[in-house]
Amino acid sequence: MNFSTFTRRAALGAISGALALATVATTAAASDTVRLRFHTFYGTEIDAIAKKFRNSVKEASNGTLRIQYFRGGELVASDQFADAVSKGTIDIVHGTGGYWSGQIDIGNIEAGLPGAWTSVEEAKEIFNSPEVDALLTEAYAEAGTVYLGKGYGHNYDLLTKEPVTSLEDLKTRKIRATSNVAKVLNVFGIPTVYLPAQELYIGMSTGVIDGAIYGGPVEYEQLKLHETATNYTFLNMLMPGWTETFLANPAAWEKLSDEHKQILEVAIAQFAEDIHQWLAEGNEGVAEGTFEFSTLPEADSKELTKAAQSIWQEEAARSERNQKFIDALVANAKAQGRL
8 A cells, every 4th residue: 555745744743653652651650660779687598588578569559669679788787777777878778776776775675685575476565565666666766767667586596616505605705696695695704796697607617706696597507607506505585586677768758658658568567577487487497407406504594584684774774765665574574474
């Protein structure tokens, strides 16, 4: 079929117009897509969980909300998370209060003080209480962040090169510990040092440290620490041994629609639960023979709990807010029959 010059020009014009409209629509869609930088302290070991998280946010928002995911150490060090999210370097961080305890008064307490809780259910009941939730919201708002919620770890015990039969054995060994646990160990004259997770393998293999209190069997296995040490000792101090905290940059959070906020809250809660379940299943599934398991004598575990009470009061003295949090923990411990 032959087209007249006019017809060909009209057709070309229509095509050009359609392409222009398509380009505008694509550009508009791209500009409507919100992308958030999300930084966790975990490494590659939770990549499958992270992929599910990113996909759930994308699908629930019909692609209008996307997560740019960064693993531990990729953009900023974990102990810089609170500062980074308050400044907007990161939009959302997933860390634990022990990393920023020097900056935020409540950090050590909410991360998990020895003796504070003995089951996940107990920890959830504490953090879901209106009183404690209000304390966390207030503390993180003062620090220039938005408190989004909690995640719950699992086993958090001691891995050493040599067997441990008592606290006395540890007085000649240098143990990696976060600040709250280090304070308790220091009461017994046990030397401690802090190293980030990425440095534990080198630290253990070169003798910089003789042991570490970092997590459960699955985490030590994931970090390949069983290649350097195989003695795992249950301390009976805290279960879950740590809690995880999600914080957002206020400006980034306020720019989100209510729908996007709800999508994120639901997805983050599921992300946290997936990690907890992964830890639980992983700890139960570590191959027999990977570690030699033992338990600290009951008398020593009780001594750790007693020593922890002075740490609780030390934290309480840091602020009126901390005192309220400790009062809540004391009330809970008494209700549970531990005090």
